[in-house]
Amino acid sequence: MSDNSNTAILLLSCADRQGLVSRISSFISENGGNIINLNEHVDVNGDIFFLRVSWDISGFTIAKNGIEEAIAALVPDLDAFWKLHFANINPRAALFVSKYDHCFRDILWRNSMGEFSLDIPLIISNSPDLEPIADRYGIPFHVFPITPESKAFQEDKELDLLRESGVDFIILARYMQILSPKIVDEYPNNIINIHHSFLPAFVGSNPYRQAYERGVKIIGATSHFVTEELDQGPIIEQNIERITHRDTVKDLIRKGRDLERLVLARAVRLHSEHRILVHGSKTIVFE
Amino acid sequence: MSDNSNTAILLLSCADRQGLVSRISSFISENGGNIINLNEHVDVNGDIFFLRVSWDISGFTIAKNGIEEAIAALVPDLDAFWKLHFANINPRAALFVSKYDHCFRDILWRNSMGEFSLDIPLIISNSPDLEPIADRYGIPFHVFPITPESKAFQEDKELDLLRESGVDFIILARYMQILSPKIVDEYPNNIINIHHSFLPAFVGSNPYRQAYERGVKIIGATSHFVTEELDQGPIIEQNIERITHRDTVKDLIRKGRDLERLVLARAVRLHSEHRILVHGSKTIVFE
Amino acid sequence: MSDNSNTAILLLSCADRQGLVSRISSFISENGGNIINLNEHVDVNGDIFFLRVSWDISGFTIAKNGIEEAIAALVPDLDAFWKLHFANINPRAALFVSKYDHCFRDILWRNSMGEFSLDIPLIISNSPDLEPIADRYGIPFHVFPITPESKAFQEDKELDLLRESGVDFIILARYMQILSPKIVDEYPNNIINIHHSFLPAFVGSNPYRQAYERGVKIIGATSHFVTEELDQGPIIEQNIERITHRDTVKDLIRKGRDLERLVLARAVRLHSEHRILVHGSKTIVFE
């Protein structure tokens, strides 16, 4: 599942047509690359082509800094969405958090274990509570308290910081504020949220309370990209856990913490490894 | 998990108070019964007491046909809901079906394998399609075609048949008609439906299409007791299956058939073994 | 997930080298084919290349009966294992069964629902018990009673029948006889068995009894290709179910039946759709 360090990764989607795999794979082999992993999917309904290919560039005849230009020259006619990544250049993510620490600790620890190949250059919070944890990992922790009055102003400062830090995406580790469109729009399909329900069931607040009241026998958690509509963005990953009549809301919250940790971590890992393409309201996940 | 044939089973719920388990277990032991299984639950919020107890009546000093009266005399002050069953008297269920055969075949086959200890004295359908399958199991198959005009009249005839047959509960094995309140009201918490989604997500029609459009990563099925409000009754059992971007609506339907079979069978088994108590919109399931 | 009827499917594995995807995808596009699905995997340790590619041959310039030869000419230097299939030509499987009917009924019913795109031209059993079920599906049912003395002779007759029927693979739907090497060797990686445990735990007989005695909290089922060593062949699919201290061996058998049905069906589906490559003692499964 892992790509070695001397590896280029291309994600591409466009209208389907004949010869796309051939065109790209020939480009790779003719320039001395060796494909490590290629996954291709054509959407049954929309005739859309989706591709993730990774290849060894040890002997590639095009210099690393020239590959992007070469690909642009390869696909000018396709009206494609595409992105090129190198496995040895970690993507950079900002971590947003409030007071719940379970996802926050988990993401930081997993990254320290090398599960993500991710750089986390900064943490943003609306509360100072979790700063000591950030300190242990040596990551700057920026506090922006948010009130209805200060929100616009504080988010501007957050955006400045995000831009300066050159982050590629944002992880909302149970961040208890709704981001304004100005942030959402600047990181399209690059803000990962964890919602503590099995979406589309129980949108909004207190999903565990909602689940308890409804008497479901299974609870869930959902990670998704953030869009302007609350809890409606493309779903990346979901998981579930059984509950019984003996479980109180407190038990649901406890069981849910495990779900949230697992589901958010999986989404972060998939996105860090450049395995997700978005099409409309859905994700294509190349595992 | 199984009770032997010389076994009485009591399900009881009432407001909690001191001494309930003692009162009932002493009644059993003082009359020469031996408890096989006792499960008790007190609801944290509502202070409601729920009990399922099964006991060996081989040496019981009260005759089988006197036990009901004895229990009535034991709990006159409790304003309790309670039901007495004997493990060697199979409950009787009517099976409702339309054209989808997967749940229908599965319930009949499982019952023939002894999974349910259930008698199915009749099958009701709005279509003659599946009669040959019923014939193989020797179960009368009654066809009542339903149109908006004929519905009230046909349901009256169905009710007559259900009453004559002395059925204890109804299993809707993907029956594609909404039952009128006159049937629902006659079998409170005794009509088991299988809905092909993870409720409360995707109520109503075409849940697999809805799930596909939303781009969820997991689909589900839910068995619940039927109430007057569509897909809102107390949930008995749920289960899920992973899907990916490669799965079409047709794949969801295929994967869903397996889910529906498993979830409905489990609900039927639990109810046949008298393991379910209903409290408000929820079930207490004593496994 | 499904390939349409005018589709060719190539499975190929060989030592990895540069340009393999390009060579094959260019062959397809240069001859007017359009790739529907391409999945490629390179084994980290062994440097082995595995490929499954399906493509639309509606406008393919090579005639259907010439494609095999063309591929042979394309890869003469690779020392590759490869097989070409057409999605509209169903593979042919023989079903072996004894007395347990759950997997047997399930495979026949699923195939009748179109879940497999498989032809089942014959059924072989060492017992006449399940013939009535075969009759309903109109499939010839051949009984070969096996005793230690008759085994060699009966298996020769079975082999004759299998050869005449031109079957591509064999499904052991809880067939309670061990096949002799002469059958196993004639269908390498083409005999699918279902073992009622989570292999490698509980090989051999009575795995549910073994699981009960050991006190595990989860039981499983495993489908695998048959090799000469019992229960040691490459694993195709596994699944599990939770059990508790309340479950008796009889409950394990009941829960296991569901597992066995699901796991065997999934393996049959994967193999019917030409999604499995074998490498050593492992399978590569292209979903």
Next chain:
Amino acid sequence: MSDNSNTAILLLSCADRQGLVSRISSFISENGGNIINLNEHVDVNGDIFFLRVSWDISGFTIAKNGIEEAIAALVPDLDAFWKLHFANINPRAALFVSKYDHCFRDILWRNSMGEFSLDIPLIISNSPDLEPIADRYGIPFHVFPITPESKAFQEDKELDLLRESGVDFIILARYMQILSPKIVDEYPNNIINIHHSFLPAFVGSNPYRQAYERGVKIIGATSHFVTEELDQGPIIEQNIERITHRDTVKDLIRKGRDLERLVLARAVRLHSEHRILVHGSKTIVFE
């Protein structure tokens, strides 16, 4: 699922006989107690009776320190195994650890979140590596390096420490040493281990490597009580995760870390809440 603080909990097992539930529940109610939860199980084969009952002692007429004596007087004829606990008195556990930190961090964090109601008065390790984590939780961390020569001597010192600390049980959070019988014998059914495989598959060392070599499609983790025979003790909890041909041994180790954390935490929670009875090589788990 949680018992409040003014609660007594009785675990009891003995040969089954008539009147056991009545005797115990009458004792509770006649002395002014109110049963919160009662779970009873009779083993089908061995005619053994297992009970867990918790009751509110707010109005109990027997003083807290007299209840144990009263129960002894209640069951002198039963030759029963029984233990009395109070929900507001946390059990005390020693945590053993080596160099892997995932289970260790997880147990400490969960306990700080109140998931276990457990006191952890000391940590024992054969390596100083994880001491800084212990320090953050303010728990004494004792290092006993183990060599073949020093093992007997060091374990004596560990035993002294365990006795002084009055611990009720021991948690092996991936402790990489085999405990000698002198420790195992002093804590029968009170040493919880986490084994990183789906027992009984892959006993011994490197289970992820073993799983990879065998080509299984699912990996597991198992928590069990430690007995003198390696990996053979009564199983408390198991869980599993799917893997594919793309997963390397490194991926299995990563996925396994999540499993190990969940499975060990669940076992610790069950044991802290006095929900486990052991019978022979099996556990009865009252959830």
